[in-house]
Amino acid sequence: MVKNIKDFxxxxxxxxxxxxxxxxxxxxxxKRLSQTFLIDLNELKYIATTIKNEAxxxxxxxxxxxxxxxxxxxxxxxxxxxxxxxxxxxxQFTDFLKELQDxxxxxxxxxxxxxxxxxxxxxxxxxxxxxxxxxTSQLLVTIAKGNADIALVTVQKEVAERIISKPGSRxxxxxxxxxxxxFHVKYLKTISLNKFYPKPEVHSAVVILKRxxxxxxxxxxxxxxVKCLFSFRRKVISKALTKCLDGNVVxxxxxxxxxxxxxxxxxxxxxxxxxxxxxxxxxx
Numbered sequence: 001m002v003k004n005i006k007d008f009x010x011x012x013x014x015x016x017x018x019x020x021x022x023x024x025x026x027x028x029x030x031k032r033l034s035q036t037f038l039i040d041l042n043e044l045k046y047i048a049t050t051i052k053n054e055a056x057x058x059x060x061x062x063x064x065x066x067x068x069x070x071x072x073x074x075x076x077x078x079x080x081x082x083x084x085x086x087x088x089x090x091x092q093f094t095d096f097l098k099e100l101q102d103x104x105x106x107x108x109x110x111x112x113x114x115x116x117x118x119x120x121x122x123x124x125x126x127x128x129x130x131x132x133x134x135x136t137s138q139l140l141v142t143i144a145k146g147n148a149d150i151a152l153v154t155v156q157k158e159v160a161e162r163i164i165s166k167p168g169s170r171x172x173x174x175x176x177x178x179x180x181x182x183f184h185v186k187y188l189k190t191i192s193l194n195k196f197y198p199k200p201e202v203h204s205a206v207v208i209l210k211r212x213x214x215x216x217x218x219x220x221x222x223x224x225x226v227k228c229l230f231s232f233r234r235k236v237i238s239k240a241l242t243k244c245l246d247g248n249v250v251x252x253x254x255x256x257x258x259x260x261x262x263x264x265x266x267x268x269x270x271x272x273x274x275x276x277x278x279x280x281x282x283x284x
Contacts, residue, residue, distance in 0.1 A: 034132035040195035048074035055126035064129030119146035160205035
């Protein structure tokens, strides 16, 4: 039954089928879990083929938020040489996913919280999924701290714009800097809210994150310093550092005097890395 998702002629047919099956199984869509399903077949295929082309050297792909298996099917079909490990937090979708697993031997489902499970799955260095809106930032940070070399995720359009933003812009913040420290981040495409059911209030976007460094002790220090600095985002960096590092520490940073006139939100990721690197040397 579920396997026929790929054969629907239109979004309208897909929605009508979805409403019918959800009703038959007594499944209630939970707004508090940001449950919404991508029901445009072209967009589902786009995501599945994109991760196929990008995640060549991995035996498996992790999907966050399996739901009814709408994306899981396309991932399994387009990546038949890989195992698709799909995580779903809501137990009411278990029957859907068991049926799907019977039809697609390369799909393995886990019922649980992706924030807790994701980084315990070894040998899977690719992540894909339509991230729940209410925990998007938390999941992006979890991905960043984990094993994934590549992540292809659908997020709110405003979140996508934030994580690709440039220094000095309104959207530039601690999440932007943290992700760009660890990944090359690229905005791939916008997906209209009309392509989801139930229809969300905002448009979504597909972004790709390609690992450029692992999350290590330096990145942990970088994360903590940046978190503090951006709580003083409009202060000049020398003053923000003094507040964050409990004292007058400007003398430690003689080689970086070119940044002292800049405010925190104007600093590039590279400039912030130099500051934290200098701090790390002082601590060693």
